[in-house]
Amino acid sequence: MAMEIIRIIGNGSEVPDAPVPEGLGGKDLLELYRWLILLRTFDERAVALQRQGRIGTYxxxxxxxxxxxxxxxxxxxTDWVFPSYRQNSIGILRGVNPATIYAWWRGYGGKLGFYNPRDHRTGPIxxxxxxHLPHAVGVAWAAKQRGDSVASLAWxxxxxxxxxxFHEALNFASVWKAPxxxxxxxxxxxxxxxYHKQTASQTIAEKASGYNMPGVRVDGFDPVACWKATRDALDRARAGEGPTLIEAYCYRIAPHGTADDPRLYRDESVTERWRPLEPVNRMTGFLQRLGILDEDKEAAIRAEAKELIAASVKEMESYTQPGQEVLFDGVYASGRPWTFDEGLEELRSVERAAEVRPVGPVPASSEQGGDV
Ligand SMILES: Cc1ncc(C[n+]2csc(CCOP(=O)(O)OP(=O)(O)O)c2C)c(N)n1
Ligand SMILES: [Mg+2]
Known part of the structure; x- marks a missing residue:
C-alpha cells in the first residue's frame, strides 16, 4: 500500500522546501527551534552523564x-501527552524541571525523580x-464524556x-471516537x-485502516511536517471525528540505550547515511533560508539551553539519595500497610549487608541489547 510521506523541509539544494503550513508563524518556528535545541542539549548531556557514572542508564x-x-x-x-522512555524529557517543554528527569535516570524515586502528571498534563515516562496507549485513550474518552475540548497524544x-x-487502544479509540x-x-x-521482523505491513500507517481511522506518514526528521500532521489530527479529534495514527518514518541513529552496541546487529554504514537528515541541522538550514535565523540568534538559543541544562545537572547532583522507603511510599494514599514494612525491612537488610561487602571493580559486560 503506497502512501505519501509528508515533508516540508527540503535539503537546501535539489529538494525544495514546501511552504510553511498555515498556523506556524515566524515566532512559532523559532520557538519550535528552541525546543529542538533544548531536547538535543538534554540528550547529549545525559549520555555524557551516564558515561561518567553520574546517572545509571539512559x-x-x-x-x-x-x-x-x-x-x-x-x-x-490543555491536551494530555503520554511519552515512552524515548521521549523521556518531553516534560521539560511543559515546565518539568530537567533535574527531575536526570534524577529519574539516576534512580531517584519519590518527588526527586518523578513529576505529578496532572501538573503538566504529561503522563509518567x-x-x-x-x-500507556490505553491510558491515553482513557483520558481522551473521559474528557469527551465530560464535554471538555481535551485531546491526548501518545508516542x-x-x-x-x-x-x-496498541491494538486494544486503537480499537477502543476508534469505536468510541476518542480524541x-x-x-x-x-x-x-x-x-x-x-522493522521487517517486527511486522509484515509495508507501513505502520496502513494498520490504521483495520480500525477505520486515518493513517498518515510523515518524515520523522522533519519537525515542521510532524507539527502539520499532528495539528491536522488534533483538528479532526476536536471536531469529534476520532483518532488518527501517525507514522513518523525515520531511523534510530543512536544506540537503543547507553548499554547497547548496535555494531553487533546492524550495518552502521546505513546509520551514517541517515545521520545528515537529522532534524536540528535541517531545521537550522530551513530557518536560515526563511531568513528568520542567523548565527547570533542560533548561538544565543544554544547558550540558553546549555545554561539551563548545566544548572539542572548541578541541582540533580545536590539531591540527597532517597532511602529505600520511596519504593513503597505513595502506593496507597493511606500510608504503608504492614506487608510493605516487611519488604522494606528486607531491603534494608540487603543494604546493610552490601555495606560490609568490599566493592570490587565493575566487570566488563558482554550482555547486549541494553534493555531500559
Ligand atoms: C512490555 C515490554 N516488553 C519488552 C520490553 C523490553 N523492551 C524495551 S525497549 C524495547 C524495544 C521497543 O522498540 P520500539 O517500540 O520500536 O521503540 P524504540 O525503542 O525504537 O523507541 C523492548 C522490547 C519492555 N520494556 N516492555
Ligand atoms: Mg523503534
Missing part, C-alpha cells in the same frame, strides 16, 4: 527530537512497551505495534529487531 533519542517537539507544539496546553515505537495494548493521536516513531529498530 535511552538516547538523538535524531528523534523533531517527532517530539513538532508533535508537542501542535498540542494545546512509560517503560513497559505500549501500556510509541515501531516495536510497540506488536503489543496487544487521541497515536504518534508512532518508526525508527525501524526495536532494540536489535529490525
Amino acid at each position: 535511552a538516547i533519542y538523538w535524531g528523534e527530537e523533531g517527532t517530539q517537539a513538532g508533535a508537542l507544539y501542535a498540542c494545546e496546553e 512509560c517503560v513497559p512497551i505500549a501500556t 510509541f515505537g515501531d516495536g510497540a505495534t506488536s503489543e496487544g495494548d 487521541t493521536v497515536f504518534f508512532c516513531v518508526n525508527n525501524q529498530w526495536a532494540i536489535s529487531t529490525p
